[in-house]
Amino acid sequence: MNPGATAAGDILQPGPLPNRLQLTPEGRLRHLLTVEGLSRELVTEILDTAESFANMNEKAVKKVPLLRGKTVVNLFFEASTRTRTTFELAAKRLSADVLNINVSTSSAVKGESLLDTLRNLEAMNVDMFVVRHQESGAAHFMARHAEPGINILNAGDGRHAHPTQALLDMFTIRRFKGDFTRLKVAIVGDILHSRVARSQIHALNILQTGEVRVVAPHSLLPAQVQDLGVQVFHDLEQGLRDVDVVIMLRLQRERMEHAHLPSEHEYFQLFGLTRRRLHVAQPDCLVMHPGPANRGVEIDSAVADGAQSVILQQVTFGIAVRMAVMSMVMGVGGA
Amino acid sequence: MSVLIENARVIDPASGFDAVAPVCIQGSEILALNAIPENFEPRRRIDAAGCWLFPGLIDLAAHLREPGEEQKATIASETLAAARGGVTTVVVTPDTDPPVDSPAEVELILRRAEQACGVRVLTMGALTRALNGEQLAELAALKRAGVVGVSNAQRPLSSTLVLRRALEYAATFDLLVAVSAHDRDLAGSGCMHEGAVSTRLGLPGIPEAAETAALGTILALVELTGARVHVNRLSTRRGAEMVAEARAGGLPVSADVAAHQLFLTEVDAADFNPLCHVIPPLRTQRDRDGLRDAVARGDIAAICSDHQPHESDAKLGPFAQTLPGISALETLLPLTLRLAEEGLMSIPEALRRVTAGPADILGLATGRLRPGSPADFVLFDPDGLTDIRSGNWLSAGANTPFFGWTFSGRVTETWVAGRPAWTAPGEDAA
Numbered sequence: 001m002n003p004g005a006t007a008a009g010d011i012l013q014p015g016p017l018p019n020r021l022q023l024t025p026e027g028r029l030r031h032l033l034t035v036e037g038l039s040r041e042l043v044t045e046i047l048d049t050a051e052s053f054a055n056m057n058e059k060a061v062k063k064v065p066l067l068r069g070k071t072v073v074n075l076f077f078e079a080s081t082r083t084r085t086t087f088e089l090a091a092k093r094l095s096a097d098v099l100n101i102n103v104s105t106s107s108a109v110k111g112e113s114l115l116d117t118l119r120n121l122e123a124m125n126v127d128m129f130v131v132r133h134q135e136s137g138a139a140h141f142m143a144r145h146a147e148p149g150i151n152i153l154n155a156g157d158g159r160h161a162h163p164t165q166a167l168l169d170m171f172t173i174r175r176f177k178g179d180f181t182r183l184k185v186a187i188v189g190d191i192l193h194s195r196v197a198r199s200q201i202h203a204l205n206i207l208q209t210g211e212v213r214v215v216a217p218h219s220l221l222p223a224q225v226q227d228l229g230v231q232v233f234h235d236l237e238q239g240l241r242d243v244d245v246v247i248m249l250r251l252q253r254e255r256m257e258h259a260h261l262p263s264e265h266e267y268f269q270l271f272g273l274t275r276r277r278l279h280v281a282q283p284d285c286l287v288m289h290p291g292p293a294n295r296g297v298e299i300d301s302a303v304a305d306g307a308q309s310v311i312l313q314q315v316t317f318g319i320a321v322r323m324a325v326m327s328m329v330m331g332v333g334g335a
Numbered sequence: 336m337s338v339l340i341e342n343a344r345v346i347d348p349a350s351g352f353d354a355v356a357p358v359c360i361q362g363s364e365i366l367a368l369n370a371i372p373e374n375f376e377p378r379r380r381i382d383a384a385g386c387w388l389f390p391g392l393i394d395l396a397a398h399l400r401e402p403g404e405e406q407k408a409t410i411a412s413e414t415l416a417a418a419r420g421g422v423t424t425v426v427v428t429p430d431t432d433p434p435v436d437s438p439a440e441v442e443l444i445l446r447r448a449e450q451a452c453g454v455r456v457l458t459m460g461a462l463t464r465a466l467n468g469e470q471l472a473e474l475a476a477l478k479r480a481g482v483v484g485v486s487n488a489q490r491p492l493s494s495t496l497v498l499r500r501a502l503e504y505a506a507t508f509d510l511l512v513a514v515s516a517h518d519r520d521l522a523g524s525g526c527m528h529e530g531a532v533s534t535r536l537g538l539p540g541i542p543e544a545a546e547t548a549a550l551g552t553i554l555a556l557v558e559l560t561g562a563r564v565h566v567n568r569l570s571t572r573r574g575a576e577m578v579a580e581a582r583a584g585g586l587p588v589s590a591d592v593a594a595h596q597l598f599l600t601e602v603d604a605a606d607f608n609p610l611c612h613v614i615p616p617l618r619t620q621r622d623r624d625g626l627r628d629a630v631a632r633g634d635i636a637a638i639c640s641d642h643q644p645h646e647s648d649a650k651l652g653p654f655a656q657t658l659p660g661i662s663a664l665e666t667l668l669p670l671t672l673r674l675a676e677e678g679l680m681s682i683p684e685a686l687r688r689v690t691a692g693p694a695d696i697l698g699l700a701t702g703r704l705r706p707g708s709p710a711d712f713v714l715f716d717p718d719g720l721t722d723i724r725s726g727n728w729l730s731a732g733a734n735t736p737f738f739g740w741t742f743s744g745r746v747t748e749t750w751v752a753g754r755p756a757w758t759a760p761g762e763d764a765a
Contacts, residue, residue, distance in 0.1 A: 021606075036535070115651050135653035136537040137607035145651075157653070159537030195537055222534035223542075 049324035067096035090322035136160035166199035189249030215239030343383035348687030349703035363752035391423025391711035397642035403432025408731035416730035418757035430488035436461035438480035484511035502562035570615035572625025579634035593641035644732020662732035669742035719745030
């Protein structure tokens with residue numbers, strides 16, 4: 001135990017930059033909080049490690065003993081099906097014990113602070129936290145205050161980052177397209193509120209993607225979005241022209257309530273992905289979506305279920321990528 | 336008691352006096368400066384050779400947390416921090432619990448201050464009842480009780496019409512109205528400047544227009560009503576330009592800026608550092624430079640601390656869930672003098688922004704050194720050092736992003752009304 005970690009003096013130090021927090025002095029992954037700032041070599045290593053687990057996941061016996069005796073806590077302050085279950089499966093296939101804690105049934109709703117929750121679970125000698133939280137920076141906060149030796153994986157924090165989603169998307173693109181440098185990739189939809197988009201943009205740029213585009217109305221773009229390293233389009237057909245990959249983002253219904261958009265109908269008319277619209281892209285353009293898709297709002301069913309869609313493969317690959325990240329932060333390598 | 340202070344470099348920004356000279360103190364007042372009256376027989380002589388002597392600082396916006404939030408800080412703890420920082424007059428905001436919306440609360444605060452270390456505490460009164468933004472507080476009664484102005488702190492008014500009526504009514508009594516230029520709707524749930532950094536961090540942003548749109552409304556109503564208005568805590572270059580234009584056009588408007596806005600930017604919050612979570616938010620380097628220019632030109636006539644001490648739990652959480660604010664009384668003077676050190680302005684001109692500048696806004700007799708004015712002053716060793724660190728910090732709130740900073744010069748004594756309110760450790764007690 002490190003009882004000094006909560007002392008006033010500790011929080012008063014200027015916080016370390018993300019990589020000083022998530023990497024060891026030797027440059028290995030300690031936590032995975034954000035894709036931003038990771039080296040191309042490290043991202044490639046994660047994808048290569050995931051490749052070895054993906055091959056294993058296709059076999060009859062899907063389990064390896066890499067994390068035997070370790071305890072992984074899925075700490076979810078926000079509802080999730082896909083992310084939580086794939087993290088759970090990933091941990092189980094690595095032979096870890098898994099504890100799922102959801103906010104609706106936990107003491108967080110009774111006013112317990114995030115720090116108290118962390119301390120109590122640490123007291124149960126767990127080894128790794130997979131955390132999803134509605135506040136940007138929640139995973140950074142936990143990493144900054146966690147005991148040494150505990151690993152934090154960010155499974156989505158506010159609008160900030162969703163690194164494993166972005167990495168599984170990169171894995172999917174690499175599987176189908178190979179080299180990133182000649183690719184044009186368009187991310188379409190609610191960039192403003194999307195942690196997935198932010199992490200994808202960082203990952204695509206780290207992998208030196210030929211061109212990264214965002215396509216959205218002004219009201220769904222964050223300030224100075226071009227500083228993230230993207231070309232900005234406000235017209236879907238222009239934005240999709242000649243792209244090799246299109247990533248559609250989920251549109252939350254509450255965007256209509258805060259005057260970001262007039263209606264789902266108008267949004268689909270302008271930014272919904274249909275077969276006809278997809279014609280301006282490359283003929284073998286991949287269609288991706290982090291899920292869950294709103295059919296008829298941002299994407300037509302014919303496209304979501306069509307031949308170019310890899311939406312379900314993304315889910316499958318998500319397990320391998322999460323196994324890779326879990327094994328790497330624990331320092332035990334691949335299959 | 337009569338005191339003669341000799342051999343100090345006496346700096347009085349109000350008069351422009353800056354020379355080694357004797358200062359005579361009789362009772363609570365300055366008796367003479369740069370001359371020793373023939374019949375003056377001091378009970379005590381202080382040789383302040385090598386030291387500077389300048390007026391005590393006047394801070395236009397501080398939260399002392401009492402009454403109502405004593406878990407964060409008290410008038411006793413924070414006035415001591417003020418004295419250590421050379422601040423001899425603290426103007427508190429009316430958003431205590433209960434708010435300062437009647438003479439009873441004014442009296443309570445003044446009485447608590449009398450029992451503390453001696454630093455003067457002045458209070459703003461609430462503009463509206465319970466700061467509800469709808470019904471005016473009894474402003475004339477508050478003025479009689481001794482408030483130096485009225486404000487709604489950082490709470491919103493329910494409509495532009497309420498602001499108009501409030502300005503009209505306050506103007507009846509020539510009561511200064513202090514306002515925050517902060518459009519609640521445009522700010523929304525924002526917790527930092529809307530720009531490149533908020534986009535990267537995925538934090539909801541507060542656009543520059545939250546300040547400028549509100550300021551446009553305020554300035555239009557100043558023109559309409561003729562009320563004296565002081566704008567607290569500007570944060571944008573454009574806002575500072577708007578105030579400068581209004582002043583040039585003859586409007587009775589003044590403004591201040593929090594000292595941290597002149598040194599920090601959005602980039603300082605770029606790793607979710609909750610100690611840099613403040614409202615109005617830290618903005619861009621361009622804004623910081625624009626604010627500095629406005630301070631140098633005098634369009635922003637005062638630098639305030641915007642002191643907001645917190646208990647440590649208030650800053651323990653994901654960025655947006657932490658409470659905004661910096662504990663700043665002890666860094667106001669060091670940061671202000673750093674402006675002179677960096678060549679932005681002369682030392683007397685920098686000191687003017689924390690002495691005569693705020694005094695003139697409030698119409699106070701303090702903030703200057705002249706015969707007959709209150710003997711509120713600072714003895715400052717320019718060869719000393721001020722280490723900002725938790726080990727010597729006096730405020731009950733340790734929430735400062737400046738821990739680890741070292742400043743040249745050090746307050747050795749702070750005097751209020753002819754008596755020492757603070758003597759630095761290691762100095763001879765007065």
